[in-house]
Amino acid sequence: MTDRLSVIFAALADPTRRAILARLAEGDATVSELAEPFTISLPAISRHLKVLEQAGLITRSRSAQWRSSSLQAEPLREATAWMERYRRFWDVNFTRLDAHLHRIQQEEREP
Amino acid sequence: MSDATTQLVLTRIFDAPRELVYRAFTDPDQLAAWFGPVGWSVPRDSVDIEAKVGGHQRFTMVNDEDPAQNSPVDVTFVEVVENELLVGEENASEIPEFAGSLMRMRLEFHDEPGGKTRLVLTQGPYTEDFVAMAREGWGSSFTKLDRTLG
Numbered sequence: 001m002t003d004r005l006s007v008i009f010a011a012l013a014d015p016t017r018r019a020i021l022a023r024l025a026e027g028d029a030t031v032s033e034l035a036e037p038f039t040i041s042l043p044a045i046s047r048h049l050k051v052l053e054q055a056g057l058i059t060r061s062r063s064a065q066w067r068s069s070s071l072q073a074e075p076l077r078e079a080t081a082w083m084e085r086y087r088r089f090w091d092v093n094f095t096r097l098d099a100h101l102h103r104i105q106q107e108e109r110e111p
Numbered sequence: 112m113s114d115a116t117t118q119l120v121l122t123r124i125f126d127a128p129r130e131l132v133y134r135a136f137t138d139p140d141q142l143a144a145w146f147g148p149v150g151w152s153v154p155r156d157s158v159d160i161e162a163k164v165g166g167h168q169r170f171t172m173v174n175d176e177d178p179a180q181n182s183p184v185d186v187t188f189v190e191v192v193e194n195e196l197l198v199g200e201e202n203a204s205e206i207p208e209f210a211g212s213l214m215r216m217r218l219e220f221h222d223e224p225g226g227k228t229r230l231v232l233t234q235g236p237y238t239e240d241f242v243a244m245a246r247e248g249w250g251s252s253f254t255k256l257d258r259t260l261g
Binding site for chain 1: 119121123125126127131132135141144145146147148149230232234235
């Protein structure tokens, strides 16, 4: 796994951050709007946003007064593609295992 | 967002008893004989397996045409039940901030009628959160995110 993907997966591993992403899937939002459904402080939300931003999962507008966040789909697509590669890897690998198991059982029967 | 984004789950039935399928993953001679994608091999001398908690499963996949291309694997077992279960972890990140970010692979070996074995593989970046997330299925709001991803 590349470090970039590790950062994406680590960012996704937190339930609050996933909830923030789900909220942003509905549209851009400010820090206070994002904090609304949670019982945690604004600075805590800001820290989560920083992690999401570092992972490239969101972008934040530069306006200090009205800083809104937007969802970025590309890193999530990367995460999905990475999983898909693993799926193909194991599909092929299992086919080889299947052939191997046939072979060794045959050898046991016909020494 | 579907579970496939975060956890890979594959089930395959093999026409061999459980002990044999288990051995294919834990016996170095066996693993070297089959592991790897087409066009890749696992040299026997690269394999070192100690199937116990805290033990390692180390080996290297080498490209048949270009041996300079190789991919080392180093897994630490965290759960081992002979002929039943193998759970291994691989550190996925060198970034100190995310040092806890591990890839976990879980292999379950189940009996199937007719002396067959059902193998269930679960693999993914693994934390308790991810397990909870997989159970929740990410909730309905992620349906929208799915569409975003198209």
